[in-house]
Amino acid sequence: MSKISSRYFIVALMCVMIHISLFSQSNMSKDESNDEWILAASSFTVDQEEVADAETPVSLALTEIKDLLPKLILSNINLPAIRKVKPEELLSREKLDLESSYISLVSTYESKLETKDTLIITAKEDDDFKDQLEEAEEAVLEAKKELEETDLKRKELNVQDFTETSENIVLYKDDSSVLFTMPKTGEPNTIQGLITGSIQLVGEYCHAKIQLVLYPGSKILYDETFTFRVNEIKSNAAQITRKLLPVIQNEDVVSILFQLAPKEVSDAIEIRVDGELVELDSNNAIVVSRNWHKISFNCDGYATAQTLANFSEEDSYTVQINLRKLKINEIKIDSSIPLKSLFVNGLEFNPEEPFLVDFLPAMGQAVISPNAATYFIITDDGNQFLKPNTQDISDYIEKRRRLMYTSYGALLLSFPFSFITYGMYIDANYSAYSYGINNGYDDTYTNLVEKQDNLEKVSNVTMAISIGLGVNLAYQFVRYILAVNKVLPKKTKTIKSASTEE
Known part of the structure; x- marks a missing residue:
């Protein structure tokens, strides 16, 4: 063969196999x-x-x-x-129905008229003849009336009589x-x-x-x-x-004309409307329904572009797209700690060697160990410096969270002691003052003053402890926030060469 x-x-x-597939679908x-x-x-x-x-x-x-x-x-x-x-289609349907009815009624009218004429020519003039002639004339008049009514309806039809x-x-x-x-x-x-x-x-x-x-x-x-x-x-x-x-579906449609730049992308560009691949006609246009549509443009060597717009106000639209040519950037990552693996834009690279990316900024991940990884962003080409995380971020955040809440709990526990001792000091101070005014300054007064001084020292100590615990809570909170921020991608620092610095 x-x-x-x-x-x-x-x-x-x-084709036969696809036929079988079609028949199997309900x-x-x-x-x-x-x-x-x-x-x-x-x-x-x-x-x-x-x-x-x-x-x-x-x-x-x-x-x-x-x-x-x-x-x-x-x-x-x-x-x-x-x-x-x-409404225009409903009007057309009604016109066609009435036209068909009118043609049928014309045929009926002519048939009734022919029956009447035949009766006049062939029948004998007797009582039966008169009855038959009267019936035939009534049939002709009735057919004529229906014909005229249908013709009138046909002529009076108006699109305003119909609604969508x-x-x-x-x-x-x-x-x-x-x-x-x-x-x-x-x-x-x-x-x-x-x-x-x-x-x-x-x-x-x-x-x-x-x-x-x-x-x-x-x-x-x-x-x-x-x-x-x-x-x-x-x-x-x-x-x-x-x-x-x-x-x-008889939807209202609009035409979208695409003006593509640079010109060399016209033959290789891939255009998708709402995720569906479309082909442009000879005028670089497509027809879509009046609605919101998401349009994306992809071409090898150029950055992907997309737009979401409402195409329902006009009958035609022009979309101008100027695709940005991708620049091949050579990157080398230097880190304070040797990296086990390196991923940039979803691709794995050797951490010890330079690599190429086709657009910036680029997102990457540096891995030191299975439990220690750092996300980073590269915004410039050339040599980049990165200080990676050395421990599991989730464990580190959990540790800082526990310390912060422990500090918070300790601060709350210190408040009752501070408030009670301060209250006792105020009460002792008032008692000594009141006793001295009323009874003079004897030995009892001296004992009350001594008690007041001791309570003041205790109150100052407990107050200092609460203040210290409060400062510690603020410190632990700041450390917790810094730990949480380690989840965010770090921005690499560009290492300037000696020639650049000169």
Whole structure:
């Protein structure tokens, strides 16, 4: 078997496997609401002559893809989902209904009129004839009245008579693996939306033209062509669904034009909207729903940029992005203690050798032992000095916390002794003074004064102890705060070379 044939057989086999996966998935159950908007997908047509020959690998691949792609698109629609129905669409639906009723009533009116004319020409003039003619004339008048009323309703329709509503989106037969077959004549009356299209296979690439048709009215709401590798059909089907979904849900959309700088990033940049990878059209634009969106920009050799903005006020926006080229910085870490391991921006480096980082500031971790690590920030390139932690920070913080609370407890315990002895001193002082005033300065007074002096000394000692414990508490609190701050990353210090200092 040739190389090309083998490739197409592999593609066909892959398609069959995805088919099996789709059939094994059960779709979301439909909402119990009566207002449903039924979405279906039909088998895609093939714009290629090889399909006529069922024996070729290309034909086999096309046969699989034309059914697989619409099924994958449907399977990527997350249900339950709501579709907005604008007044203009409701007006269009009502007009189509009245138009259909009007055509039917015209046919009925002409039939009744023909019946009356036939009766006049062929019937005999007797009592039965008069009754039959009267009935025929009444039928004609009634049909004419209905016809005129319908015509009047049709002419008086106005968009202001309708208000926006919503419908629950459900899949045809509640199954993404079931494709819809179009009737041979007329429009389908069991669905409201149909995903259809055509495919063409060129080498390893598939060109798929995707359309979304609205019924009744056969209005094409979406028409776009996609090109992708056949072996990437699953991821591209998800992208097609993402582009179709705002149209299916009838959301208001806006266009975002990107002006990228420098120019060389245009071909290599990766743009994501709300985490989903998107591709720009030929005008460097995308279409998104009117809402808040987070947009990120990634390109090798440039710093990642992102923005979160509200795209709901205007019909189109322009986003200007100037990516900053990353500078390769050579760093060498010198420390007061030999490092066991060194990590910077999540990558491990040899602590003894210089290393390269593509942007600054950079976050790192220096490890001395399994229990001693230091986080640091590098803001400049060149030689950097770091004084790492030499012990387990969590244990050190816990030790300082215990000492602080022990000091606090000791201070609280000292207060009763200080207050009591001071109170006793004040009481003794008052007793001696009162006794001396009333009884004179005898031996009892001398004893009271001696007692007062002793209590004053005790009070001063207990007060000094409380003050000392208070000072110690403040000291331990400061040490605790300093210990807690060791958790914060340290900023390295740039070591200036001799030439720089000169």
